Amino acid sequence: MKRFLFIFLLLLSCSSYALDYRQLPDPKQQETYETLTKELRCLVCQNQTIADSNADLAADLRRQVYEMLLQGKSRQEIVQFMTDRYGDFVLYKPAFKGKTSILWIAPVIFLLTGLITVFLFIRRKKAAANLRSQTGALETDAEKQKKIRSLLEKGDPS
């Protein structure tokens, strides 16, 4: 048990910060720093946030965020600063506007299309089942039973 606990604790230690760590005096600002660097895209390695990335530019942008927070700039002002320079692309959570609307709307459209398809599919199946039970269902059942009985009595002919 002790050994497992030890291994478990070792595993936890791996998730510490691998990059430059910065401590802001105000815990609220620290929180903003940590969330912001996770929402800004590193433009060199495009699928990483600036918090994740080791690229030089990411380090510069982290420093920029840190300095702006120290100057008492708000989250909004920093986001504005970044989009003024790098465009909406720098944001992992882009603002909802004309150019970015498809990003936000497309998943809803896909979900609705999926739901409608499933709904239509179920309804059609149900309708078909109803139709069968109303018309020749009994007849075919009787026929089937006859076949089954004959198979049971004679054994499988094949």
Added chain:
Amino acid sequence: MLKYIIPLLLFIIMAVFLAVGLNLKPGEIPSPFINKSAPEFSAPKLNAPEEKLTPADLKGQVWLFNVWASWCVSCRAEHPILNQLAQQNAVMIVGLNYKDEPGAAKNWLDTLGNPYNVSIMDQDGRIGIDYGVYGVPETFVIDKKGVIRYKHTGPVTAEDVQQTFLPLIAKLQAESL
């Protein structure tokens, strides 16, 4: 009939999206700077660090602002093109020596030739951030009023110079202040 049309339509929609996706260049991020004033800076010159250059000093002329560094491999590929362009005297070329060692930068210009009318130093990358630089080399075309009119990301090729830069420069030179 409908049974065939729906999958066909879905296929066409998907094909269109995929075709568009294949032709996108994710490396080229649209610059928010086009038709905006060139961001201010006051930076020491590479060859004379005690002198500073600001965009205001360049008002009244068309200039190229080329971001380069001695550590940048694509800049080496671009360099002969810039040298050629400089020989034509069509435009003033200002270099932004981005996150570089002054010694290494000077050495680079001594060995490969210096196409720049002047180069300024941005050792900590702050001017780079103000210009939204994310990949070196980058080249901005700035008009007589100090407005950014075009941005090129990545190395400039001879073709780019002929087809894009020279016509644009000629057009901007003809504009009155």
